[in-house]
Amino acid sequence: MIPGKKLSTNEMTRLQLLAELSQSNVEPARIASIIQTDPSLSYRLFRYINSAGTGLVQKVSTPKRAIDMLGLVRTKQWLRSVLLADLNPTPKAGELAYMAVHRAKFLESVCQHSVRETSEPDTLFMVGLFSLLDSMLGLPMDTIVSMLPLEEPVVQGLRGEGEIADLLRLAMSYERGEWGGIGSRLKRFGLESLQAELMYVQARSWTQKMLGYNAAEPVAA
Template identity: 65%
Template sequence: MSDQDNPFESLFIARQPVFTPEESVWGYELLFRSGADNVAVIDDESQATASVIADGLTLAIDGMDSGARVLINFPEKLLVEDAGFALPKERCVVEILENVRPGKDTLAAARRLKEAGYSLAVDDFFGQDELRPFVELADIVKMDILALESDPKRIKEGMAGLPGNVTLLAEKVEDNETFKVLRDMGFSLFQGFFFSRPEIIPGRKLTAAETTKLQLLSELSKPDFEPARLASIVQSDPSLTYRLFRYVNSVGFGPVQKITSVKRALDMMGMLQSKQWLRSVIIADLNPSPKAAELAYLAVHRAKFMESICSSSNRNVCEPDTLFMTGLFSLLDAMLGIRMGDILQSLPLDESVVEALDGNGELYDLLRLAASYERGQWGETSQRLKKLSLDSNQAELLYIQSRSWAQKMLGYSKAE
């Protein structure tokens, strides 16, 4: 059966966070890819498409905060055929793509959604008169800041004449300086990779607590690490003990009875998963801010994906622990506000990990593959899969499984 006959086989979704001015996560935009052509939306018969979106939403929202909103791109075909009604209006925002033009059918479809209580967003608005009929119906108007070259004059021109009740969302915000300028200009929502790029704080040094945690992460990756040391680390921190019990008792290791011993819990998980759990918790605890929590999730997801995919790539030597650490450490500069080079100087990491985090070496290709999935850059993803001799279906399955694993490790899964 071909992908056209069965659209469920090749469904793949990336999600990108949308932040508030306080850098809390407001929600996510879902980016769909279907089939081998790396297209960003699914174009199929109306009911099938609605079903794919509904199934894709279920896949994507697992682990999201219950209050997080979800933006879903709608081309003209989806909009006119009322596929939006397959989505829960309390969670989802129908985003009308930039190439959809207001006409009799599209405006009628938008009004039907609006009258039914759905929220609407208009994509890539920069003042076009032809899009004004959609803007009059919209709850959210998105402006592509990169396309406007981050020019405040052009941005203000796009903002002119907008309804007073509309929420402005700046997309493709690439750095913290632009984020702050837009925040002061009146934008309420922000999307882009500014949050994953380091905002270096002059004179900022690692605190003793941060240094201890990073050294512990490094210690956990040593081949001669003693299991007894793991138990002593967890037992020394009541918070870690509580979270370990909560994790083991909720995800179904072994018997039904509750686990009340640290050693028993670690034995049931096994040494490898115990170390991975502790690493994930340590990364999540490095910075308590909402933005850092999203970065921690991305880092743990990257770590597990890189570890999982290593044996399937064309690499001569597969070192899962090394790959896990590479993904785990890859966003530390953004989390801590310190240059990556300064962080790496204080840690005795494997040279291949240091190279990858510095943008070089063999592991860097796998790190970039994970990043291209996160960003929905399907063309780059395809190129990197070919370079690494990886099957796209297998890689995507591993990516989805790694996401589920990361959610459980960090306590985001609904099952918990």
């Protein structure tokens, strides 16, 4: 951490947009306007939705049409992921952004398949997505959450409190290969080991596609 560090204009803008997209009542028109005013975002959205595997017969050429085709939830996930990846252009931050998006998707999947109603899947997605912002921005997590209008379950998870934080620790155990604590956590949430491993692998593939990686490109573990 860097005492007294100030965010750049780009970092602040991206962080504000991430905060706006974290709200449950964000309108599709607002999402379309964010994309339309950034040529890079527009290009990457079109490349993503028109890529092989999206199942579309016709090309998509407007953000509004892309949102209609992808759906609001999927579009928000894509936009939040690429905004996070754009926060800091350094290679190290890029690796952290990849890891955060991977965490987000894995935690969302765990939430969807767990026997315990810990929280909403989108809440777990946001916790995973924001969980490395302190390392990416060089600021304490308490400072970051104070800057963002996040719902209380997300804040608690990012501060290491409650069951959401325990799920976050599950994802971190997979990343670090700390197999000793994984079994008990999986059992607590009613998940089988092979089931969780499959979700972890599927989350990695989803992340690569979401961030525009080619299969042959090296990415963070």
